[in-house]
Amino acid sequence: MVKRQIRISKVEEAKELVSAASACNFDIDMYYNRMVVDAKSILGVMSLDFTQPITVEYRGQNSAFEHVLNRFSC
Secondary structure: OOOEEEEEEOOHHHHHHHHHHOOOOOOOOEEEOOOEEEEEHHHHHOOOOOOOOOEEEEOOOOHHHHHHHHHOOO
């Protein structure tokens, strides 16, 4: 299991993250405090607080997805 801290500040960044996550064949969760959402759901991702660091948790490998995460790393 991999856990990464990211920070998203714009709607375009959220769309890019969801697009990259949707291309993965494994589950990806994003959470802040007690709220957990599916990273492949644009509505779920948009419901998170963008002013705080968000934790991304996943099992699997996808170089395109990890490249996007690297761009948004805290």
